[in-house]
Amino acid sequence: RLHGIPPSSVKNPDVKLKLYPRLSFTISIKGDIGMDYKIVEKESFKVIGKSIETKEMSPDISKLWLDIWQDGTGDKLCSLAPEMPMLGICYDVKDDETMKYMIGVESSASDTELTELVIPKSTWAVFESTGPMPTAIQEVWKLIYSEFFPQGIYKHTGAPELEVYPDGDTQSQDYRCEVWIPVVKT
Numbered sequence: 001r002l003h004g005i006p007p008s009s010v011k012n013p014d015v016k017l018k019l020y021p022r023l024s025f026t027i028s029i030k031g032d033i034g035m036d037y038k039i040v041e042k043e044s045f046k047v048i049g050k051s052i053e054t055k056e057m058s059p060d061i062s063k064l065w066l067d068i069w070q071d072g073t074g075d076k077l078c079s080l081a082p083e084m085p086m087l088g089i090c091y092d093v094k095d096d097e098t099m100k101y102m103i104g105v106e107s108s109a110s111d112t113e114l115t116e117l118v119i120p121k122s123t124w125a126v127f128e129s130t131g132p133m134p135t136a137i138q139e140v141w142k143l144i145y146s147e148f149f150p151q152g153i154y155k156h157t158g159a160p161e162l163e164v165y166p167d168g169d170t171q172s173q174d175y176r177c178e179v180w181i182p183v184v185k186t
Contacts, residue, residue, distance in 0.1 A: 049104020
């Protein structure tokens with residue numbers, strides 16, 4: 001009855017039988033990793049940098065980081081804002097997951113070869129990332145969207161998101177950077 005044929009037909013090579021895999025259970029535990037964050041208020045500010053259009057989590061972003069140091073843009077940005085950390089900025093995110101990604105610095109300078117963007121005054125949820133780039137920060141991004149936002153305490157405002165990269169060895173196990181997400185309390 002299970003296969004819809006009589007037992008005598010099982011040996012017939014044209015007969016199709018059903019296989020039911022052994023039952024198994026998977027338990028998924030979420031919320032076992034603590035997420036430290038702080039809330040920061042910041043006035044609007046201008047950034048200047050090099051921008052591309054890409055997809056979220058695309059290898060194009062890592063390539064852009066390599067390119068800015070090879071073509072001299074990274075050094076130029078550092079000279080425009082020597083005391084400021086480098087920023088990775090996600091903005092103009094569309095429904096099809098395309099977005100613009102800029103590597104820049106906070107600066108009032110202007111340069112016709114670079115993109116300028118004004119980041120609006122916002123309330124930010126700031127998350128720390130520790131470990132080698134880009135793996136460590138990608139894990140923080142995953143936790144923000146799988147653990148932080150589902151709590152329902154804050155929602156994204158739609159303003160640009162920031163990755164804040166201070167000087168240091170980005171491949172070190174103890175390299176620290178931050179993800180800044182613009183939020184409003186629900």
